[in-house]
Amino acid sequence: MELNKVAESLTKNEITILKSLSKTQDFNKLLSQTKLKEVELNRGLLWLEHKNLIKINTKESELINLDSNGKLYLKSGLPEKRFLDAIKSKPLPINKLEKSAKLSKEELNVSIGLLKRNNYIKLGKEVEITKQGKDFLKENLVEKLLKSLPQELEKLSSKEQSIVKELKTRKQIIIPELVKERTIELTDQGKRLSKLDIKTDLLETLTPEMLMKGNWKNKQFRRYDIKAPVPKFYPGKRHFVNLAIQHAKKIWLEMGFTEMTGPIINTSFWTFDALFAPQDHPAREMQDTFFLEGSGKLPDKKLVDKVRRSHEEGWKYKWSENIAKTLVLRTHTTVLSALTLAKLKESDLPAKFFAIGRNYRNEAVDWKHLFEFNQTEGIVVGKDLTFRDLLGYLKEFFSKMGFPQARFRPAYFPYTECSVEIDVFHPKRKTWVELGGAGIFRPEVVEPLLGKDIQVLAWGPGFDRIIKDYYNIEDIRDLYKNEIKQLREIKGWFK
Secondary structure, eight states, X not given: OOHHHHHHTOOHHHHHHHHHTTTOOBHHHHHHHHOOOHHHHHHHHHHHHHTTSXXXXXXXXXXXXXXXXXXXXXXXXXXXXXHHHHHSSSOBOHHHXXXXXXXXXXXXXXXXXXXXXXXXXXXXXXXXXXXXXXXXXXXXXXXXXXXXXXXXXXXXXXXXXXXXXXXXXXXXXXXXXXXXXXXXXXXXXXXXXXXXXXXXXXXXXXXXXXXXXXXXXXXXXXXOOTTOOOOOXXXXXXXXXXXXXXXXXXXXXXXXXXXXXXXXXXXXHHHTGGGTOOTTOGGGSTTTOOEEEEEOOOOOHHHHHHHHHHHHHHTOSOOOHHHHHEEEEOSOTHHHHHHXXXXXXXXXXXXXXXXXXXXXXXXXXXXXXXXXXXXXXXXXXXXXXXXXHHHHHHHHHHHHTTOOOEEEEEOOBTTEEEEEEEEEEETXXXXXEEEEEEEEEOHHHHHHHHSSOOOEEEEOOXXXXXXHTTTTOSSGGGGSOOXXXXXXXXXXXXX
C-alpha cells in the first residue's frame, strides 16, 4: 500500500502513538504520554505493527521482590541473625533460645537447620557460635540483598543468585515475578510516515443524518484496511459430537425413518433374551456388562412364554426368569429395536426406525476403547425385504456420512442370519475401518415379539468411530475430554 494510503488508514489512536514514539519508545511511558487505556494502546500497537510501521521488542526478565516475611525480617532481623545474636556472647541451651532470640518454634527449627548446614554453630548441651557464624554477623549478605530489592535476577552476582535460590525455598521471604519489558521502534516506513502531515479529522462513520442531508459528499473518510487483524471470535455452539449426531439423525429422517427412544437401564430380558442371546452367552458376563442391584419386571406372561420357548427349543437349556429380571445398563441400542418390535401392530407395517444413543460396557479404557460409546441402530420391518435392501440402506447412510465406499464381510451374531460386519474405506488414510454389525433378525427374535415371522433388517454400527476420523482425533477419549481449547477451535460438521 502506498504511504499516503497508509496514512489515510490510520485511526486517531494510531496517529497519537506515532507522534509519541518520537519522544519515547518505552511502553509504560507511552501509556502515560498518550493517555490511552492499556487495551487501546495494545490494539493500536498491533495495528501499526501489522502495517509494518513499528517493530515491538519484548524482553522477559525475572524480578525478585520482597514478600511479607522479607519485609518483616528487614525490620526485626532474619531469624538466623537473631539466633546468632543471642549466642554470640555466650553459648545457650536450645530450650532457652526460643525466648532469648524472640523466635517462633518454626523459625527456631529453620534457623538450627540452616546454621548447622553452613557450619555457623556447634550443637551440644549448649549451642555455640563458630568463627564462620561470627563472620556471617559481620557481613550479612542475605540482609544486604534484601535491602537492595527489587532487582532483576540476571543482574545479580553469582553469589547473590545462589542466596536467591535458597531464599525461594523459605516461607514468604522473596517473591519472583515474571516481568515483560516492551520497547517500540519505528521501521524505515514508519519513520518516513511520521514526517508526513497526517490528517486527524478524517471521519470513521457514515451516519443516517449525513445520508439524509447529503453532506457526506464534502467529507473525507478514513481508508479501511480489510486485512487488519481482528481478535478471534469463539461463538457458542453445540458440542462437536452432538453436531455429528444431529447430522446423522437428519440423514435417517430424510430416508423416511422414525426415531426410537428408550431407557438406558433395562432388564436382561429386553437386552439379551428378547434378542435370542442365550443366558450363558459370554456377553452377559461381568467383564462385559454393568449389572445393577435389584431386579426389574418382566412383560406380560404370554410374551415371556414365547421367548422362553424360543430359547429352550433353540438353545436346548433351562431358561431362567430370575436371570431375565436382572437390571443392566444397556450394552447396545438394539434393545430399542426389541422394545419397538414388541409394540408394533399389523397396521403399522411396513415401518422403518432408527436410534442413536449411548451404551455402556465394562471395557478397559484406552486410546480406542471407552466404557461408554454411541451406536446408531436401525430396523426395517416389512414383507419381501431382501439382504440386498439391507446393504443398500447402509451404503446410502455411510455415503452421506462421508464414506462413499463400504464393504461387507460375513459374520456371526446370535440374533441375525444372514449377518455381516461393515467396513468403510477411509479416503485420507487409504485403509478400511471396521464399524460394526448388521443382518436380518432370526425368526426366534421376530416371532415372539411380532407374533409372526416377517423380514426385519437390522444394524447397529458404532458411531464414535465414524466421526473421530473426521475430527482428526486419534485417541477416542479425546471425543469427550471437554477441553476448552479443543471445543473452541474444532471444526464443525460440514459433510
